[in-house]
Amino acid sequence: MSAPSPAASAQPLRSALKNDNDGEGSKTPPLSALAKAVHIAEPEPSSHDEASVKKQFPAGIGRRLSGRPPVSTTPSRSSTLSQTPSVEVTSEQELTASPAPIEEPQNTGVASYHRHRIDRVSEKLVAQVAEWLHREKTKKESRKTRKHLSRRKSPSETPEASRPRADSLESESSEVSLDRLQRIIDDSMSALGLKSVPHLGPRLGKKHRKRSSRSLKGAASSDTEFFDGDVLVPSCDASLDNSKTMSYTGGKAGADDNASISSRREEKEKQAWIVFKNEIIRLAHTLRLKGWRRVPLDSGEQISVERLSGALTNAVYVVSPPPESALLPAEGKKTPGKVLLRIYGPQVEHLIDRENELSVLRRLARKKIGPRLLGTFLNGRFEQYLNAAALTSQSMREPDTSRQIAKRMRELHDGVELLDEEKDLGPSVWRNWDKWLAQVEKTVLFLDRQYHDRLNDLARTSSDNWKKRGYVCGVQWPVFKELVRKYRKFLDDQYGDPKKIREKLVFAHNDTQYGNILRVRPDDQKSPLLQPANEHKQLVVIDFEYAGANIPGLEFANHFSEWTYDYHDARYPHACDTSKYPTIDQQRRFIRAYVDHRPRFPYIDSGKSTPATTPTGGVVGSIPTAGSTSSIVDFMLDARVPAGGWKEEERKREEATEKRVKELMEETKLWRTANSAQWVAWGIVQAKIPGLKIAPNGEEDDVTPTEEEETEDDADAFDYLGYTQSRAYFFLGDCVQLGLIKLEELPEETRGRVKLVEF
Incomplete structure (x- = not known):
């Protein structure tokens, strides 16, 4: 029996397109709706004879070792999905369209295998769409935040300026589409018996991370990043006063906080260190040091700040975060790591051109020489901590x-x-x-x-x-x-x-x-x-x-x-x-x-x-x-x-x-x-x-x-x-x-x- 023609293979898809206006009342399986939303056609069923012919082809090494039947060379849903590089949602109508139902093959062995393959690919599809949907919602929230901040910084708006913009209507329509796609994902997970979104494959995750590191939009992150050949480092107009914390002891985390204070001087030194460490946390929040927003404000007693030796022009400290149990819960957020804090010494404004120094550091960052620059403030900076x-x-x-x-x-x-x-x-x-x-x-x-x-x-x-x-x-x-x-x-x-x-x-x-x-x-x-x-x-x-x-x-x-x-x-x-x-x-x-x-x-x-x-x-x-x-x-x-x-x-x-x-x-x-x-x-x-x-x-x-x-x-x-x-x-x-x-x-x-x- 010869393979079905392309026209015949496309017939179920045409049937689905014909029923675009059926609305949400369609009783087709939710997974089929999801496949329609991402522009993927349903497979054509295979007959018993066709399966027999396929078994005559030699299997690859992987298939021979696993004992599984060879995969069909005819275009199918699984092969189409495996070659689909990304997920694309185009219109609200397509989200609710219902393609034709899948017909079961006559051969039970082959059908069982194909059902297993389809289930696996379906889980991957759900993971991909869910991951894409999460990114879109995150982008939308960040855009809303930036617009809100820009409106707060702008002068009082005139009545004309306060009218709804056209893009607001588009945003509402897009939000409706995202909500419907979320419902389709939930229904598909229910049909597949999934209680949570499947784990995304490493290839897509790696590809996404690489892409996001190149597309630098908005403010710079706390790690040295590059945009059009320039190094972007966050900075703020703040200062740290370390005049009372120049000693090489006293900055440890809560271990010594309960120790007996033998003198008034030791008590003053302890309080000075706590104030200093609280200011470090506030500055780390302001500069958005990766992971450090999980450290609660005014929790200075739980972080460790150890002064290093060797620098005459600067006071250099190693700042260690508190234990995981003391961090604010944040799913998917990076755990804070140690950072190096450098506070410029007195009288250095006559000695060092800080703008020139930062320019030199940017040049070195392009060559990846030395530790990364994480953030700067008026009288110091944060750097990458090296072991x-x-x-x-x-x-x-x-x-x-x-x-x-x-x-x-x-x-x-x-x-x-x-x-x-x-x-x-x-x-x-x-x-x-x-x-x-x-x-x-x-x-x-x-x-x-x-x-x-x-x-x-x-x-x-x-x-x-x-x-x-x-x-x-x-x-x-x-x-x-x-x-x-x-x-x-x-x-x-x-x-x-x-x-x-x-x-x-x-x-x-x-x-x-x-x-x-x-x-x-x-x-x-x-x-x-x-x-x-x-x-x-x-x-x-x-x-x-x-x-x-x-x-x-x-x-x-x-x-x-x-x-x-x-x-x-x-x-x-x-x-x-x-x-x-x-x-x-x-x-x-x-x-x-x-x-x-x-x-x-x-x-x-x-x-x-x-x-x-x-x-x-x-x-x-x-x-x-x-x-x-x-x-x-x-x-x-x-x-x-x-x-x-x-x-x-x-x-x-x-x-x-x-x-x-x-x-x-x-x-x-x-x-x-x-x-x-x-x-x-x-x-x-x-x-x-x-x-x-x-x-x-x-x-x-x-x-x-x-x-x-x-x-x-x-x-x-x-x-x-x-x-x-x-x-x-x-x-x-x-x-x-x-x-x-x-x-x-x-x-x-x-x-x-x-x-x-x-x-």
Whole structure:
């Protein structure tokens, strides 16, 4: 018996179309109405003979293993449904149309099988339509919310403006259609014996998630998202006051809340932490951090806020949500995760251009470098939390770790391309100096007068300890400022042409101290980060506040200078210990690892090389290809042997590498003085000076310190003036070695404190 013709197969569908106006009183099965609503024809019954013919065809491997009869090659409802990519509802009439009933085949075995297949496909159809209906209702609700908010924000409406719009009528009609479709789904579930909507297959779910992540409409979510190449991050005009929560203890969740309070000070500290944590929750709600709206407001006692160490310009906290039992119920809503909270330190408005910093973070987000930015507010931001720990002053010196830092530094320098305007502005170390100079000059002149006049011979607070060692910059301000000018001229003379400096500029981090380098701990033991070739990718650099164009040698000088500091030293966290500066061999090991590492980036964006970045275990970074050779000839077995043989070629390469290493080491020593000058200025701007007020006209106003300022002494506060003085001695030592000033020309109290590093 031959297969029915297409005309015959379409007959039931024509019959259904003919009965479009039968209304809701039709007694056809509700599943048939659902199939009609989504434009799917009912199958034509198969005869016993046709089924016999089909059994002669060989089954696939899956069918042979399962023992099931082969599937019909004739178009059927199941095959049509399996090929239907989406669900589409077109009109209200079609929702209530009733197609012709299904006729049962004569052969009971085949009929049973087909009924089983139809039931399975019907369940999938119900799931798909229900999922589509849920999305449509969600969209409609969100549109209503946005319209309601826009009407609240708009001025009072005129009588004309308050009239119903045409789209309101369409919306009501659409809502009726959705309600009828919902009734059809309910009836179909009842007919199939289903108590709940079947689980949707993973393919459609994945496809939907991928589509929704690309179509970014409305406000940005709390994760870094992209729209037309730009990164969208939510922000709000709010501030967090952490002045009373700077300690490294006290922010734990309710475990310590019932502990006995031994003093009034502890009680005040506890209350300050609770207020601080409640404000964090409110801010997380405002910025719509994913999942955090499930955390009840004013439940600060149940969240944990732990301050991390390592950052001087910022206070950094890890914010952990309460347990699941304390969250608000929300079906389908994401469970909140840990986030990193960064609150900018005092005086930083003179130091850091936050708009430029956020612009840099957006560029890094495009390359997927560093943690994601989740939201910003006036004096801080939320970032992605990484399961990582900062390096220590000791671990940074380990040979293997040092090589890994060098590799990551090379990937950053090569992976992020500088803009032409950034190159035109020159090294950012001098841009920072010029930007901070006015504030630094006013402050240092004020401090020089205090020291020179001997108004405070005995240090009343720890912030006055610098006076025991002489001028805060080691010399009077006019002398220090003139030394910086002479040094800059010396640098220009070394290069001869400013264009040569411009050509050497790279995108540099400029603050690679150990607290800004994290080592990620992969949760998955099979993570690619655990492979030897990718081990250096466990290191993630954070805090790009001072990132910008710089010479590679200055980046190295900054990193090597950070070897001389231990910001967690119990007595002298501000002191520079030049005996810890890396030796020649240690410098060579670092720079050699930098030169030997050749990250390979796929070519995107007009032939420019950018890092290939993929998230792995919470970390993202560029992935170089295997091998370090730069020519395809090296992989060709029949390539012509170079003159002198391969050994001669290897010798030339080694000589070229050694030459490059030597150049970078000399460049590092040359720019080390510039690095010290920048951080001297940084320490001055960061310091809180009692009695110094800046008048509205920009001049310093020398006023008598208040009694509160004189007695205020925080033993845990970082000694910025002590840091400045220690850095200044490093700067002066390099100036002496460069011949810019003689040792005997320095003040007597300074000569014995100058830090001379011969290498």
